[in-house]
Amino acid sequence: MAEYADNPAPVPVSAPPAPAAPPGADTAAGADAAYLERRTLRRGSAGWLLLTGLGVAYVVSGDFSGWNLGLAKGGFGGLAIATALMGAMYACLVFSLAELSAILPTAGGGYGFARRALGTWGGFLTGTAILIEYILAPAAIVIFIGDYVESLGLFGLTSSWPVYLVCFALFIGIHLWGVGEALRFSLVVTAIAVAALLIFAVGAFTEFSAAGLDDIPVDTAATGASSWLPFGVLGIWAAFPFGMWFFLGVEGVPLAAEEAQDPVRSMPKALSISMGILVLLAVVTFLAATGAQGANAVKDAGNPLVVALEGDGDPTALSRFVNYAGLAGLVASFFSLIYAGSRQLFALSRAGYLPRFLSLTSRRKAPYLGLLIPGALGFALAAGTGNGARMLNIAVFGATISYALMALSHIVLRRREPDLARPYRTPGGIATSSAAFVLALSALVATFLVDKDAAFIAVAVYAVALAYFAFYSRHRLVASAPEEEFAALAAAEAELTRD
Structure with a gap:
């Protein structure tokens, strides 16, 4: 059985280094081939096109609604600056993750990168933050889907x-x-949503007026206020989380x-292609929606693109099309x-950070419990609270923590392991990931300006997860999990260098 040893035996000079690992890991499951055999995914199911579609799919709903609420926090100028800064953060992060994912192409994604760079605690902190984002965000979005279905009068439903x-x-x-079927379905629906956004823009730009961009009344008591x-x-800082909505989720492609x-x-x-499209x-979307009817008209709208097309008038063929396309997004x-x-739950569970049964896969190589249990939790949260905005704010809080830790992982690995094989290298190197790190921390603080309750709820969830790790799971890690082996190899190489 593969295990982590408190005091690894000396390694003979002529022998390859034995993987070192953190103390306290489980001795029962590590080297058992059957353990990993029951926890394998279907390899080779997605090429670059499906992965690009996945990157855009994560995000595309944010173009249809949500971002516009940032107008009520910062106005057109404030949200424009916030979106530019958050776009820069995501671009820097994506280039950093491109390098890291080429080094360690496993389902662990951000957890795996942080595990090697920052140790077990860093890996768990990163993986948990990612889980908060990806479990809460679907619960929030399904509430928005229900609202859309009701507003469109579909199926005669009066409850969501x-x-x-x-x-x-x-x-x-x-x-x-199956993952291949799932990603192809996602690509088709995403293509419909992207086409609808471009068609919307063509229609909205015919009504564009620059005078409407700065028509929100000025708060004269605010420092530096202007039209x-x-x-x-x-207001720029407060608009950060809403500028993120144009890009939130693209970092999930490495999963x-x-x-x-x-x-x-x-x-x-x-x-890279996903980020360019986004x-x-x-x-x-930002310019067309605010310029068509004015920033003040769309700042509080639940469906800003439809408001931008209709104003106070009657529905048009284009606005109806965009309304249905918003549902596709x-x-x-x-x-x-x-x-x-x-996939993040699968990777953390396979390595023992979370209960191991959650990483079991079916005959079709799908992590069935990793799908069913978060799905049941998401349904319960959606049906029990109906507060999509609050859950999305909690998801944003988790996302910003993970961004900071993933950017830090890139910095640490560049400095500590400069000779590590890097098939792809981040343009700008450490300067790029440092920019992502600083901007992510700024966005994290901004979440408290938008919804303090959501931020503190996320902190409480984080605290419970950390207590579980501190007192239980960190003593039961699985040494043979891919991300753990990758980190153990680094420790062994460092030990051999010191000897």
Whole structure:
């Protein structure tokens, strides 16, 4: 059985180094081949195109709604600056993750990167933050799907919980069917949503007026207030979480590494192309929606693109089309976020950070419990609270912590292991990941400006998870899990160098 040793035996000079590992790990499951055999994913299911579609799918619902609430925090100028800064943060983070995912192409994603760079505590802190994002975000989005279905008058529903149930049951079922089928479905729905955004922009730009961009009344008591910054300089900071909505989730692409074709090449390519598409959609959507009817008209709208097309008038053929396409965008993000959450849960469970039974896979190589249990939790949260905005704010809190830790992992590995084989290298190196790190910490603080209750709820969830790790799971880690072996190899190499 593979295990972590408190005092590894000396390694003969002529022998390869034995993997070192943190003390206290379990001795029962590590080297048992059957353990990992029951926890394998279907490799080679996704090429760069499906991975690119996955990256856009995570995010595309944010173009249809949510971002506009940042206008009520910072005005057009404040949200524009916040979006530019958050776009820069995501671009820097994506380039950093492209390098890390080429080094360690496993389902652990951010947890695996942080595990090697920051140790077991860093790995768990990062993985838990990612889980908070990817379990809470689907619960929030399914509430928005229910609201859309009701507002469109579909199926004559007057309550949304049946929609929540159908969405979780149907889309988890597709994931259980197989990852290739799931990602192809996601690509089709995402393509419909992206096409709808571009069609919306063409229609909205015919009504564009620059005078409407700064029509939000100015708060004269705010420091630095103007027509472009109606809530002052602080409004820029408060708008950070809403600028993130144009990009939130794209960092989840590396979670598909174990199911990708040639992940060393396809991951950097998919991440870069996804980010390029999202930047284009963010600029086009932001300008078209605010310029068509004015920032003040869309700042509080639940469906800002429809408001931008209709104003106070009657529905048009284009606004109806965009309304239905918004539902497609929500479905695409909901579907892909379920995938991301299940893979992060799978990786943490396989390595023993979370209960190991959660990483068991079916005959079709799907982590069925990693799909079903978060799905049941998400349905319960959605049906029990109905507060999608609060859950999304909690998800954003978790996301910002993970971004800071993943960027820090890139910095640490560049400094500590400069000779590590890097098939892809981040443009700008440490300067790029340092920018992502600073901006992520700024966004983390901004979450307290938007929703203190959501931030403190996330802190409480984090504290419970850390207590579980401190008192139980860190003593039962599985040394043969891919991310743990990768980190153990680094420790062994360091030990050999010291000798």
